[in-house]
């Protein structure tokens with residue numbers, strides 16, 4: 152009989168979770184989620200529920216409608232498409248990276264025609280190309296423009312105000328659908344001001360909640376379009392939802408997540424939404440200064456080469472040729488208990504991602520960067536040592 156395998160040693164201390172989502176959950180949110188079960192029609196819960204919806208609207212910066220789902224972000228993507236469109240309708244996808252590709256894939260699977268404005272993933276979509284695609288559609292075949300506000304796979308933002316301006320300049324009546332999954336509650340997003348018709352968000356990133364709840368902010372214009380949409384739907388059907396007290400959720404309401412949301416909204420509003428954005432911007436810049444320093448000696452580089460589009464919630468780091476990002480991630484996690492994000496689709500093995508969104512502060516960011524530098528030494532990845540010092544110097548200046 153072979154001897155039993157020795158149990159794997161559990162690393163001491165907290166894991167540093169530096170993935171770009173799911174993100175760290177504050178202790179007070181964890182405690183709030185651990186609420187005893189209550190009836191979701193109970194009056195006390197309904198008060199919490201209604202307050203959460205109002206709070207979420209403040210974070211989305213909208214006074215319009217909101218529909219909630221027990222689903223991750225993919226569910227909200229699907230809900231938005233099936234509630235607004237009909238088989239054979241055309242959508243224009245602005246290419247940003249893995250997540251715009253996935254949304255396009257979903258649209259095709261649902262029976263929609265997909266046109267893409269292609270883009271270099273390192274520079275982001277060219278607004279002139281967006282304007283040209285809209286201007287060329289004189290027959291207004293395009294019914295919706297789908298834009299990922301913050302592309303989590305590349306660490307790049309898409310200026311939605313410019314997308315809206317391009318649509319207005321072309322006099323194009325399409326709906327504007329925006330994915331705010333990795334921007335909401337960490338990078339400024341203004342649904343009403345930017346004329347977004349459907350804003351898709353999820354619980355597990357800037358809102359600092361467990362995964363499992365997502366939502367769509369919906370404009371009046373989109374509500375009117377919903378009435379004509381013919382794609383099949385049931386659980387996600389907004390009309391079915393409106394018939395219920397909660398005006399969302401065709402099935403059981405996930406009450407625990409609402410107790411958590413009440414607390415995470417309290418935390419966000421206690422800090423102040425604009426302060427939350429400023430903190431993300433400061434921490435994001437510290438990470439970028441560090442990576443820019445490492446890039447000396449043919450070291451790793453910022454994947455995004457367009458400084459106007461740097462993301463303040465996630466940084467993708469491109470490994471030097473011949474070095475495996477996943478080997479580095481394994482060392483960071485296996486030896487030092489630091490979890491980094493991996494490269495997605497064509498960036499697999501070439502890129503690792505540092506998430507800097509949600510419940511995060513300077514020591515957490517500096518700790519993560521220190522371990523990346525340590526892992527690079529161990530993995531013999533060329534780099535200019537001292538990136539963490541560059542981050543510290545910036546933070547001292549910014550404090």
Ligand code: PLP
Pocket residue numbers: 172223224225226250299301302303304330332333353
């Ligand atoms: N869109 C973006 C920008 C994302 O970052 C993600 C997930 O990370 C998704 C969509 C998909 O969301 P989910 O994994 O919650 O289904």
